[in-house]
Amino acid sequence: MIQFKNFVAAFGGRKVIRALTFNLPANSITAIIGASGSGKTTLLRALCRMNDRVKNFRVEGNVLIDGMDIYRPDTDVYALRRNVGLVFQKPCVFPKSIFDNAVFGVKEKMHRKEYPDLVEKVLREVFLWEEVKDRLGEKATTLSQGQQQRLTLARTLAVGPQVLLMDEPTSSLDPKSTAAIEKLVQSLKSRHTILWVTHQHDQAHSIADKVLIIENGQIAPFETPVARPEQSSSFTRVLQNVQEYPE
Amino acid sequence: MAEKMVRVLIGCITFLIVALLFSILGVMLLKGLPAMHAGFLFEESRDFGRAGGVYYQSIGTLILMGVAVLWSLPVALGSVLFQTEYLDTGKLKTFLTQLTYILNATPTILFGLVGYLLFGVYLDTGVSWVTGSLILAVMILPTLQVSIREAVEALPEKYREAGMALGLSRPTQIWRIILPQSFYGIVTGVFLGLARAAGETAAIMFTATTFSGIQFPQSFSDPVPTLQTHILVLAQEASNPESIAQAWGAGLVLLGLVFLLTLTAWAFRARVVMESEL
Ligand SMILES: Nc1ncnc2c1ncn2[C@@H]1O[C@H](COP(=O)(O)OP(=O)(O)OP(=O)(O)O)[C@@H](O)[C@H]1O
Ligand SMILES: [Mg+2]
Numbered sequence: 001m002i003q004f005k006n007f008v009a010a011f012g013g014r015k016v017i018r019a020l021t022f023n024l025p026a027n028s029i030t031a032i033i034g035a036s037g038s039g040k041t042t043l044l045r046a047l048c049r050m051n052d053r054v055k056n057f058r059v060e061g062n063v064l065i066d067g068m069d070i071y072r073p074d075t076d077v078y079a080l081r082r083n084v085g086l087v088f089q090k091p092c093v094f095p096k097s098i099f100d101n102a103v104f105g106v107k108e109k110m111h112r113k114e115y116p117d118l119v120e121k122v123l124r125e126v127f128l129w130e131e132v133k134d135r136l137g138e139k140a141t142t143l144s145q146g147q148q149q150r151l152t153l154a155r156t157l158a159v160g161p162q163v164l165l166m167d168e169p170t171s172s173l174d175p176k177s178t179a180a181i182e183k184l185v186q187s188l189k190s191r192h193t194i195l196w197v198t199h200q201h202d203q204a205h206s207i208a209d210k211v212l213i214i215e216n217g218q219i220a221p222f223e224t225p226v227a228r229p230e231q232s233s234s235f236t237r238v239l240q241n242v243q244e245y246p247e
Numbered sequence: 248m249a250e251k252m253v254r255v256l257i258g259c260i261t262f263l264i265v266a267l268l269f270s271i272l273g274v275m276l277l278k279g280l281p282a283m284h285a286g287f288l289f290e291e292s293r294d295f296g297r298a299g300g301v302y303y304q305s306i307g308t309l310i311l312m313g314v315a316v317l318w319s320l321p322v323a324l325g326s327v328l329f330q331t332e333y334l335d336t337g338k339l340k341t342f343l344t345q346l347t348y349i350l351n352a353t354p355t356i357l358f359g360l361v362g363y364l365l366f367g368v369y370l371d372t373g374v375s376w377v378t379g380s381l382i383l384a385v386m387i388l389p390t391l392q393v394s395i396r397e398a399v400e401a402l403p404e405k406y407r408e409a410g411m412a413l414g415l416s417r418p419t420q421i422w423r424i425i426l427p428q429s430f431y432g433i434v435t436g437v438f439l440g441l442a443r444a445a446g447e448t449a450a451i452m453f454t455a456t457t458f459s460g461i462q463f464p465q466s467f468s469d470p471v472p473t474l475q476t477h478i479l480v481l482a483q484e485a486s487n488p489e490s491i492a493q494a495w496g497a498g499l500v501l502l503g504l505v506f507l508l509t510l511t512a513w514a515f516r517a518r519v520v521m522e523s524e525l
Contacts (some may be wrong), residue, residue, distance in 0.1 A: 003258045027485070048412065050318065050408065050411060050412060053411075055337065078414045078415070078416050079414065080414075081411065081412060081413070082414030083414075083416035085412070086412040086414075088405075088408070088409070088412070090405070090410070092406065093404040094406065094409070094424070095428075104410075104413060104423075105413030105415065107423070108419060152409075156412070156413070159413055159414060172416065
């Protein structure tokens with residue numbers, strides 16, 4: 001459960017998120033829609049304190065995850081970031097092997113004998129295993145953009161986060177991989193609380209339990225996918241068809 | 248019109264610099280080569296440097312340089328990582344950066360003097376290679392610091408962020424991302440530092456070296472002979488053509504050493520560029 005209470009995020013004097021108050025139930029998918037520059041990425045980054053290094057960034061109000069205020073001074077930010085995984089808008093793999101990338105976040109936490117099983121598990125979860133199982137030792141930079149995006153998702157899942165923040169994870173994917181990721185996200189819902197930023201209304205309405213629209217740093221009135229099913233476009237139907245035959 | 252003039256001017260200056268470099272190289276070769284003989288690099292100097300080779304002098308120079316880098320590298324690396332990874336506020340960071348630049352511009356004779364006063368007079372440790380390498384270490388610290396910091400800061404921010412988002416602690420982040428990704432830049436810095444140490448005479452003259460009659464240092468309090476001191480002393484014997492010839496020879500060896508180090512640094516820098524384009 002994630003709670004925002006009068007949450008403000010600002011760069012210097014410019015408030016990007018203003019007085020945000022809302023709750024996200026656990027084990028649900030929430031889509032966030034908003035114009036470019038409306039503060040979607042800022043909101044996600046605030047949730048895992050990624051802006052701590054940014055000079056004039058400041059917050060007001062509270063963000064609580066499972067009742068704990070994440071901006072309290074005694075918060076263990078490293079544990080927080082392991083619990084709240086962020087998948088970036090642009091995939092950033094390390095110039096290392098695919099295998100090393102998949103276990104990058106957990107190397108110190110487990111014995112090396114456990115690596116191969118974990119790698120297979122997370123790569124299967126993101127539907128990448130079949131494509132790369134014979135080339136795990138190759139540099140991850142040789143993968144296509146879409147494959148890299150799925151690899152970064154696998155890398156995040158390997159750490160075992162409870163909350164998953166995804167910043168337009170399908171913007172560089174083809175319809176098939178997009179559908180695969182959407183299906184994957186739905187399967188992750190039982191174990192994770194998911195925030196999904198997207199520009200596509202159709203996608204938001206077809207996968208999310210709740211759709212939030214950000215405007216001027218605030219949330220426009222809630223819309224739920226059930227509220228406007230008749231508006232689903234032909235593109236959604238294409239996607240839905242694809243979803244039935246993902247492999 | 249004005250642009251053309253500027254271009255001509257810049258062309259002239261470039262030509263002058265290149266010409267200067269080549270004439271120095273030419274003179275060094277012309278004067279130094281006659282002193283070179285089969286064993287110049289591997290023979291002991293004899294007859295107060297007037298004959299023989301520069302074996303122990305070369306070794307002494309290498310010892311001083313190498314040990315100086317050994318002292319300096321951990322300090323430089325540590326202070327860079329402290330600045331880039333642990334300091335979040337801007338002011339202290341800027342101050343430390345300015346400090347390194349000032350230190351870098353300090354005339355080296357001052358390091359020599361301060362070192363001499365501190366070790367030679369105040370602590371009375373005598374002339375030894377340990378003292379000399381410590382002073383050299385302080386002297387090349389800014390060079391190392393600046394080039395290592397450039398390497399670490401050139402690291403794309405996205406790698407840092409990706410590591411952060413995975414919840415890596417700062418030491419893990421440094422060990423797994425920062426150091427491997429800026430490795431070649433750090434090596435470049437080390438070679439530039441070595442080259443700077445090799446070109447140095449003033450700072451070590453009073454504290455670490457003696458002219459002739461010694462070979463390998465046997466203890467921590469022994470001095471070493473170096474190419475730099477060798478050249479300096481021989482060059483003062485203007486009336487003796489053999490000494491002068493030997494000095495040129497030793498100069499050529501030193502120049503070759505610095506050249507080699509700089510080339511190696513370049514080679515590693517090229518790798519850095521390739522890495523960052525990944
Ligand atoms: N590090 C920063 N320093 C200053 N301002 C920033 C910083 N990062 C983001 N901003 C500003 O915050 C605002 C919101 O940016 P944000 O990246 O959150 O938008 P977004 O909704 O994710 O846009 P897009 O859909 O294009 O990704 C923008 O006006 C941006 O200029
Ligand atoms: Mg964004």
